[in-house]
Amino acid sequence: MELWFSDNQTDHVKVSVKVEKQLFGEQTDFQRIDVFESREFGRFLSSDGSIVFSEKDEFIYDEMIVHVPMAVHPHVKKVLVIGGGDGGVARELSYYEEIEQIDVVESDRTFVDVCRKFFPDNACGLEDPRVNIYYEDGLRFLRTKHDAYDLIINDAIDPLGHTAGLFTKEFYGNCYRALKEDGIMVYQHGSPFYDEDEESCRVMHRKASHSFPISRVYQAHIPTCSSGYWLFGFASKKYHPLTDLNVERWKARGIKTWYYTTNLHKGAFMLPKYVEDMLEEEEGRR
Numbered sequence: 001m002e003l004w005f006s007d008n009q010t011d012h013v014k015v016s017v018k019v020e021k022q023l024f025g026e027q028t029d030f031q032r033i034d035v036f037e038s039r040e041f042g043r044f045l046s047s048d049g050s051i052v053f054s055e056k057d058e059f060i061y062d063e064m065i066v067h068v069p070m071a072v073h074p075h076v077k078k079v080l081v082i083g084g085g086d087g088g089v090a091r092e093l094s095y096y097e098e099i100e101q102i103d104v105v106e107s108d109r110t111f112v113d114v115c116r117k118f119f120p121d122n123a124c125g126l127e128d129p130r131v132n133i134y135y136e137d138g139l140r141f142l143r144t145k146h147d148a149y150d151l152i153i154n155d156a157i158d159p160l161g162h163t164a165g166l167f168t169k170e171f172y173g174n175c176y177r178a179l180k181e182d183g184i185m186v187y188q189h190g191s192p193f194y195d196e197d198e199e200s201c202r203v204m205h206r207k208a209s210h211s212f213p214i215s216r217v218y219q220a221h222i223p224t225c226s227s228g229y230w231l232f233g234f235a236s237k238k239y240h241p242l243t244d245l246n247v248e249r250w251k252a253r254g255i256k257t258w259y260y261t262t263n264l265h266k267g268a269f270m271l272p273k274y275v276e277d278m279l280e281e282e283e284g285r286r
Contacts, residue, residue: 005036005044007051009226010196017041017051017224023118030108035118041224043118045086047111051224058088058122061188063260064220064268065232066092069151069184071250071265072239076150080105080178082138083155086115091125095255102131103149105138139171145178152179154187172211172235182238189217189231192275197226206282208235216241217279218268220259231275242269 006016017038024035034046042055053061066089070076078101081089085106093102104126106112112133116123126133134141138156152175175185187208192201209215212235222230234241247262271279 005034005038005046005051007046007224008049010194013194015224017044024114026110026114028108028110031111033108033111033114035114044224045114045119053086053088053122054224055119055121057223058086059257060220060222060259061225061230062088062092062122063257064218065089065153065155065186065188067250067255067257067260068218068232068234068241068265068268069153069186070096071246071262072236072241072244073150073182073184074246074249077101078149078151079103080142080145080149080152081155082142082152084153085112086119087112087123087125089125089153089155090128090131091122094125094128094130096253099130102128103134104131105134105136105141107135107137109135139168139174142171142174142178145174147180148178150180150183152183152185154185156188169207169211172207175235176211176237179237183236184239185212185233185235187233187235189233191226191229192231192278193227193229198278201231202278202282204233205279206285208233209279209283212236214238214240215283216269217271217275219271219275220268242266 003019004016005019006014008014019036019038021037023037026033031047035043037043044054045052076099079093079099081104084090084104090102090104093099189204190201191197214236216234218232220230221228245265250262
């Protein structure tokens with residue numbers, strides 16, 4: 001008997017992955033977590049029935065959400081990761097010797113425990129001595145922070161579920177206050193392809209562009225994400241993601257990547273016209 005996992009990306013589209021077996025399943029106080037073994041994607045984790053990441057393609061997401069801002073900001077010392085309980089973002093940050101502190105705020109302790117057990121190549125990032133893990137609500141954590149971080153990475157996964165508070169106007173305002181005078185915030189921006197996902201993309205860009213003087217969006221191809229096409233947001237108080245990109249400084253670090261390059265960095269901000277039109281419309285709204 002064949003076993004398939006189906007990710008319902010819209011009411012009319014689902015993507016199915018043939019799985020060898022289920023390794024874990026539990027309803028926590030925050031979400032339903034399942035871990036499966038598959039031949040095509042290796043192990044993958046789902047939250048409330050949607051794939052969060054897989055062993056085969058997680059490097060794309062983690063590299064793009066970390067290396068893009070790190071190639072722009074000239075002196076990152078303190079980083080806040082909201083979400084990120086799998087450890088993949090912390091792992092990529094750990095390659096930067098100049099970083100002194102990485103605070104990871106994850107509401108669901110079980111999520112972290114599951115990733116440590118089943119995804120050690122991600123969770124190894126949490127073992128870096130510079131990492132501090134806080135098991136609490138990200139928005140509540142931010143309210144007490146002012147002029148504290150050079151970089152904030154919002155790695156929360158769902159603008160509608162238990163992390164919905166991390167996609168509000170208050171959240172973006174709190175991020176602005178928590179950043180130093182030249183700080184950068186990056187965040188997962190979702191997929192704009194399906195009509196059911198477009199509105200959340202619009203709302204996120206509207207709030208970010210009205211909260212920060214510099215707000216841009218970039219893209220990546222991630223097979224297990226909705227439609228295989230994913231956006232990231234780049235919001236900054238000072239630095240522009242293209243004009244302030246320092247190619248020589250980033251290459252001198254000698255960080256090995258599988259997806260990110262400084263050439264790709266530039267190209268990632270070159271968006272399809274329908275996405276450009278969507279973003280421009282939101283920038284003009286109040």
